[in-house]
Amino acid sequence: MINFLLKSISYILHPLIMPLCGLVFYFAKSPRYIPIEIIEAKLISITILTLILPILIYYLLKTLGKAESVDLKTTKERVLPLGLNCIIIYLILKRVFPSNQMIELYYFFIGVLLSNLACLILAIFQFKASIHMIGISGLFMFFIAFSINFGININGTLSLMAIFTGAIASSRLHLKAHTYKELLVGFCVGFVPQLMVMFYW
Structure with missing residues (x-):
């Protein structure tokens, strides 16, 4: 039962959903007026x-024999997906959130890009940093920055994020996915x- 629960946490709180979670949170809590049409367009994009x-890219890489599992267990498996993900984030910065629109989200994705690049460099040097922890901790800090920038009390959300961060760490350790x-x-x-990037908001 515990094994199933901890494994489920790794899938439910997968790093792929973290940018979308940040976006949904921003649109739900931001005091700025943003037309619903723009919100819908950004969320779809x-x-x-x-x-x-990224899911389609993973299945393509798996078909080509470049990825064995969704966990990308080896550093060699990580290099190409992380490199492609950096390109995707760069396109988001150029086309979806340029610097003259929603500055907080622009710098959120700058931070995401920097994290991806750092993880890619570590993978090249054969160090397997936890992508799950990268995703949840980046989102956690984004929420903190949001609260400070807008002066909004989101202590309940931050407490929940702390629990999620601990749950992911426990899950990855239990599954022996990371040290x-x-x-x-x-x-x-x-x-x-x-x-x-918070200081540039």
């Missing part, structure tokens, strides 16, 4: 680019870039 497209060091590095790789 991000769903396609950060969720559907403590890989989880800690993953947390820093996700958290620090969002902390850095």
Whole structure:
């Protein structure tokens, strides 16, 4: 039962959904007025680019023998998907969230890009940082930055994020997917870039 629960956490809180979660949170909580048509267009674009497209790329790579499992267990398997994901995030910054629109989301994706690049570099040097921890910690810091920037109390959301972060770390350790060091590095790789870009909001 515990094994099923912890494995489910890894799938439910998958790093692919984190950019979309950040977007939904921003549109739900932002005090700025944003027309519903723009919100819908942005949500559809991000769903396609950060969720559907990476899944299709994974199945293509699996068909070509470049990826054995969805967990990308080896550093060699990670290099190409991470490189392609960096390109996708760059396209998002150029086409979906340019710097003259929704500055908070522009820098959120700058942070996502920096985290992806850092993870890619680590993979090239054969270090397997936890992508799950990168995703959840980056989103956690984005929520903190949002709260500070707009002066909005979201303590309940932040408490929930702390629980989710601990749950993911426990899940990855229990499944023997990562070591403590890989989880800690993953947390820093996700958290620090969002902390850095916060000062440009």
